[in-house]
Amino acid sequence: MSDVKNILLAGVGGQGILLASEVLSEVMMMAGLDVKKNEIHGMSQRGGSVVSHVRYGKKVYSSIIPEGEVDILFSFELLETCRYLPLLRKDGQVIVNNLKIAPPSVALGKQDYPADLTKEIARKFPATTVVNGLDLALEAGNAKTVNTVLLGALSNVLDIDRELWLKALHKMVPERLLDVNLKAFDLGCNAK
Amino acid sequence: MEKVLLSGNEAIARGAYEAGVLVASAYPGTPSTEILENITRYKEIDASWSTNEKVALEVGIGACFGGARALVTMKHVGVNVAADPLFTLSYTGVRGGLVLVVADDPELHSSQNEQDSRNYAKFAKVPMFEPADSNEALEFTKLGFEASEKFDTPIFLRSTTRISHSKSIVELGERPQEIPQPTLERDPAKRVMLPGNARNRHYVVEKRLLEMEEWACRQPFNRIEKGAGKVGVITAGVAYQYVKEVMPDADVLKIGLVHPLPKQMIRDFSANYETLYVVEELDPFIEEQVKAMGIKVIGKDKLSICGELTPGRVQKGLFNKDIPTEDNSPELPARPPNMCPGCPHRGVFMELNRAKAYVTGDIGCYTLGFMPPLSAMDTCVCMGASIGNATGISKVLSEEEQRKVVAVIGDSTFLHTGINGLMDMVYNKSASTVIILDNRITAMTGRQENPASGYMLNDQETYRVDMEQLCRAVGVKHVKTLDPYNIALTRKTIREEMARPETSVIITTRPCMLVPRDNMDKRMPLYVDHDKCTGCKACLRLGCPAIAWDEENKKSNIDRIICVGCKVCQQTCGFDAFIEHGE
Numbered sequence: 206m207s208d209v210k211n212i213l214l215a216g217v218g219g220q221g222i223l224l225a226s227e228v229l230s231e232v233m234m235m236a237g238l239d240v241k242k243n244e245i246h247g248m249s250q251r252g253g254s255v256v257s258h259v260r261y262g263k264k265v266y267s268s269i270i271p272e273g274e275v276d277i278l279f280s281f282e283l284l285e286t287c288r289y290l291p292l293l294r295k296d297g298q299v300i301v302n303n304l305k306i307a308p309p310s311v312a313l314g315k316q317d318y319p320a321d322l323t324k325e326i327a328r329k330f331p332a333t334t335v336v337n338g339l340d341l342a343l344e345a346g347n348a349k350t351v352n353t354v355l356l357g358a359l360s361n362v363l364d365i366d367r368e369l370w371l372k373a374l375h376k377m378v379p380e381r382l383l384d385v386n387l388k389a390f391d392l393g394c395n396a397k
Numbered sequence: 398m399e400k401v402l403l404s405g406n407e408a409i410a411r412g413a414y415e416a417g418v419l420v421a422s423a424y425p426g427t428p429s430t431e432i433l434e435n436i437t438r439y440k441e442i443d444a445s446w447s448t449n450e451k452v453a454l455e456v457g458i459g460a461c462f463g464g465a466r467a468l469v470t471m472k473h474v475g476v477n478v479a480a481d482p483l484f485t486l487s488y489t490g491v492r493g494g495l496v497l498v499v500a501d502d503p504e505l506h507s508s509q510n511e512q513d514s515r516n517y518a519k520f521a522k523v524p525m526f527e528p529a530d531s532n533e534a535l536e537f538t539k540l541g542f543e544a545s546e547k548f549d550t551p552i553f554l555r556s557t558t559r560i561s562h563s564k565s566i567v568e569l570g571e572r573p574q575e576i577p578q579p580t581l582e583r584d585p586a587k588r589v590m591l592p593g594n595a596r597n598r599h600y601v602v603e604k605r606l607l608e609m610e611e612w613a614c615r616q617p618f619n620r621i622e623k624g625a626g627k628v629g630v631i632t633a634g635v636a637y638q639y640v641k642e643v644m645p646d647a648d649v650l651k652i653g654l655v656h657p658l659p660k661q662m663i664r665d666f667s668a669n670y671e672t673l674y675v676v677e678e679l680d681p682f683i684e685e686q687v688k689a690m691g692i693k694v695i696g697k698d699k700l701s702i703c704g705e706l707t708p709g710r711v712q713k714g715l716f717n718k719d720i721p722t723e724d725n726s727p728e729l730p731a732r733p734p735n736m737c738p739g740c741p742h743r744g745v746f747m748e749l750n751r752a753k754a755y756v757t758g759d760i761g762c763y764t765l766g767f768m769p770p771l772s773a774m775d776t777c778v779c780m781g782a783s784i785g786n787a788t789g790i791s792k793v794l795s796e797e798e799q800r801k802v803v804a805v806i807g808d809s810t811f812l813h814t815g816i817n818g819l820m821d822m823v824y825n826k827s828a829s830t831v832i833i834l835d836n837r838i839t840a841m842t843g844r845q846e847n848p849a850s851g852y853m854l855n856d857q858e859t860y861r862v863d864m865e866q867l868c869r870a871v872g873v874k875h876v877k878t879l880d881p882y883n884i885a886l887t888r889k890t891i892r893e894e895m896a897r898p899e900t901s902v903i904i905t906t907r908p909c910m911l912v913p914r915d916n917m918d919k920r921m922p923l924y925v926d927h928d929k930c931t932g933c934k935a936c937l938r939l940g941c942p943a944i945a946w947d948e949e950n951k952k953s954n955i956d957r958i959i960c961v962g963c964k965v966c967q968q969t970c971g972f973d974a975f976i977e978h979g980e
Contacts, residue, residue, distance in 0.1 A: 217732065230564060234402050241530075242402075243563040245506045252942050253734035266641040268530075268563035272709035272720040288729055291721040307945050308732040313770060313937050314946030316730045348958075 209262035211270040212359075215289045216281030217306050218252050221352035224377070225279075226257035228356060231373040233261035236365055243268035254285055278330075279359055281338070281352070282306050283322040290329060299330045300358055302338040302351065334358060334396075341392040347382070350389035357393020367394075403567045405560040408531040409498055410435035411569065412538025413468040416494070417576045418442055420460035422453040424813065425842040426472030427507040428561040429500035433470055434845075437855055441572065442468075446845055446854045449780070449813040450475035454482045454497065461495040462588060464579040466542050470498040473514050474779065478814065484521045486551050488598040489588050493579070494545035496538060497523075500556040503678045503705035507558075507841075509760065509779060511703065513679035518553050518656035522602050524609055525553035525656040526618070527634040531565040537653065539570075540618065548605055548612075555655070557678065559635045559705065610657040618653025619662055629670035631663065631683060631694070635706070636676045642708040643715070647674075658686055667692045674699075674715065678706050736765050738943040739961035741881045741907035742834050745805075746771040747939055747969070748888045749832075752895060754803040757790065759783040759815065761807035762841045763834050770940045774805070781806070781814025787829040788822045800895050804831045808849040809839035812862065816871070822900050823872035830894045831873075831902045834881075835864055836909040844911055852914075868902045875901035882907060884968040910961060920962030921978040927952050929974035936966045936975070 212229065216222045226242050233240045244257040258270045275293045280286035280301045293299070303323065310316040319325075327333040336358045338351040345354065353374070360370050370390065378386045403411065409432050413421060421444040423433040436444040447453035450471040457469035471479060476499050483497070499517070502508040518525035524544065526537040534556065541552040586594050613619055625646040632640045633652040640649060650666045652658065667673055667687070675684040675696040684696035700706065700714040709720035725731070736743050746766035749756055750773040758764055758774035759782060767774035776786055787804035794802070806815045811833050819831060839845040846852045851861035868876045875897060879886050887905070894901040908915030922943075932951040936944055943960040944953055953974070955966075967975035 218734070230402055234400075234566060239566065240402060241563060241565045243559060245558065245562060252732075252737070254732040265565075266638040267708045268559060268565065268638065269707050271642060271712075272707065272722065284729065285732070288724050291724050308730045309735060309768075309940060309942070310730045312942070312945040313940070314934070314948060317948070318730070319728060 207262065209260055209265055211275050212259045212277045212279050213270055213275045213289055213292060214257040214259065214279045214281070215285045216255055216302075217285060218255050220255070220281045221349065222255050222257055222281055225352040225356055226259050228373050228377055229259050229359070230261075231377060232365055232369050233259070235369045235372060238262060239265045241265045241268035254288065256289065277359070277362065279355070281355065283326075284308065284319065286326055287319070287322055290326065293330065296332075297330060298332040298362060299326055300334045300336065300355065300362070301326060302355055303335050304339060334362075336393065336396050341396060342389055345385055345389035345392055347385045347389070350386050353386045353389040354393035354396070357390040358396050360390075361394060399569045400566055401569060402564045403531045403535075404431065404562060404564045405528070405531050405534040405556055406431035406562070407435045408534035408567050409470075409538050409554065409556070410439070411567070412535040413496075414439040414442065414572055415535070415570045416539045416542040417466055417573045418468050418542070419465035419493075419576065419579070420457065421445075421468040421470070422447050422456040423470040424448070424450045424453050424475060425839050425845040426475050426500070427842055428502060428558040429470045429472045429475075429498060429556070430842045430845065431561070432498060433854065436468070444854055446847060448848060450479040451482060454479040454486070457495055457497070458482060458486055460579075461491045461493040463493070464577060464582065465493040467493060467495050468498065469495070470500070472508065473499055473501040473512050474508065474510065475499070476514055476517050478780065480517070480521070483517070483523065483551070485590050485595075487522045487602055488590055488595055490549035490601070491545055491551055492582065494542035495551045496541040496545060496554050497551060498554045498556060500558070500561050501679070502558050504558070509777065511679065513682060514553070514555055515655055515682040516680065518555075522606060523551050523553050523656075524548070524606070524654060525555050526653060527555045527655045528560060528653070529634055529637040529651070530560070531563070532567045533653070534560060535567055537618070544609075548609055550605055553656075555634070557635055557705070606657050609654075610660060613654045613657065614659040614662040616654070619659045620651050620653075621666060622649040622651060624648045626669070627672075629666060629673045630676055631666070631673070631687065632676040633683065634678065636678050636711075639706050639708045639711045640676050643711045652683065655683065658683065660690060663687060663692070664690065676700065676706070676711060733768060734765060735768065735940065735942050736762060737910050738941055738959045739910040739963040741836055741905065741909070742766060743771070743939055743941060744884050744887055744965045745832065745834065745881050745891075745905055746773040748884070748891050749773040749803060749805070750938075751888070752891055753801065754891070754895065755790075755801045757783045757786040757802065757804045759806040759810045760841070761810055761834075763805060763807055766805070768940070770938050780810050781818055784815050784818030784822055784831055787831065788818065788825065788827040791827050791829050796898070799828060800898075802829050803891070803895060804829060806831070806833055807840070808833060808835040808837060808864070809847040812848050816867070819868065819873065819902070820871045828899050830891075830897070831900070832891075833864060833902060833904045835904050835906045837915060838909045838912050840909045840911065844909065864904050868904070873900055873902050875899060876904065877901070878904040878906055880907055881905035882963055882965060884965060922955065922957040922960035922962050923964065923967065923975045923977055924955050924957060925953050926974050926976045929972045931972055933971070935971065936969050939966055939969060941966060
């Protein structure tokens, strides 16, 4: 049986998903594990649906997570969470940012944004954590640190030394934004 | 040795550096673009964006004739443009090594077709390496240069989206201390491809491929991984990873050089199994050749030729196991890509829609003008096709219908291959309206410089092509330049020029929203005055991501976080409901 862990990041182009998956992968590499990550650039960056696959363990082959084997769906937006729920293992976990971003058909008034998504997600996957990312990011002092807040919440469910997370943030976040991001990470860690 | 996490594209750039490459040229194209962008971090390499893939390869060929190692990169469809020099380069061979990286896009994540470049390797008689992860991407790039010089041939390195855009752990090496100084060296029998010379060279090419085939049977990049000994799999590239994932007990022949195939090795391997699979993405390239050797294999009868492979798709194809897929049910609203808030193209497409134009389109961000609610693109074939398509369709229509035809093309695409179409349109006395959407950058692939930018890949300033003069020089009499943020003028000009029975060009000029150096003046976001908004939805015709319909209040709203204050929506509103801050 493979020891590989699979995390699928999902959200909307422009939410900082690629940076978050970058930090996560760096952490796993520093933990001495084999890591692969995968995502699509190009068209999807224009406000479209974005996913990033991160896999780590003793030896990783495919950079795409085999369908139905996602251990953690780590999602930045509610609707996008629902899109990828079928790819989760039955006992999978969800960490989701409590945020709705209207897709074009909703913005044009042609379709409604589906109601009660958080309830729906938690019903299907009892191991769901809902994080108020934007509130915490604003508390940290910068609305653009939502991705770091969410990484903090993710770190709670991964068995990785806190020091490694801090080291990765020091390495990958620009100097002038470091303090606010460290604060955002801690707020995410403490989020209930 | 230092270990780092690199994408396939970053690893290829690093491989070029470690191979002592002196010149790198490319035209941007997803998923290949980041290779050249990453090469700029190695100051020893002269890296540049060429105007198109053909020119990029010709620049590479020149450098290699001078004795330097040269890297040329492009996406799969770029090879169609570069095919002309490529096929003859195969005959001339190289002096310094030349590696042509081609990045295929199975699943068409960001492309207009799904062609399998391995067929080019066979067709052009150019050997091709195919890496399966980032570490191999680096190693095979270096190996490519060695093989290129050893066998006096250009070498293909084939990547795919999942190799180029995946990150995995890579071991770094060093750049060689001494790199041979390029010089002029004459060898016309080898480099002047007239019939008399080329006829001789063709024999050299065929002999070379046979030699390489034999050589490849003894090289570690083609290897056998022993499993339980019951089932054999022949595979290459990213498909290898899916095989290891899905069939951990299979014996695997992993092929690193996909052209020419190591035939003896394949024969020896195949002899051991009753059940033998070929697992490969897209065309049955390996499968057909293995079958032609008289070996029975299972391949594309079980795995689709269309789309990319995934671990689940391999499992489903070979073992008929059901796999879960993303929830794309209609209840979950889709989230397609869209033009950015403040994109200068948006108003132009709204006006084309309103003018009921028949729009021959082209490749770029503006292809998104096809999407509702703009819905203003009727054709899109390939880079530069819009103008030729407009010429052709105008030839067969009545005079009245002709006037509806408008070709739309971006600055980078126009300079890539559109200019030829415009010259042809004038030369052959066709009549159509051409709109050049000049945002001074190659935007879709992530903002790369081009001759309309005034900057080079290394950020140095350079001459900026004068679009208006260029159009006049090929004989267009009616050239108008306007600011596409001015909607009234855009509408008036489009309608006037569509009515004109002669070729005319409208250049809409306004830098891409995403280029910081061109967007220094910060504009304030707008907001909607709900007392004035009548809920008529006219602004929604723009499809701007910053404008959303508020179903509860039956009014429009602006998302002030993403609004960039272009004020195009303000001009669509008949009730002055779009207000600037402070008003």
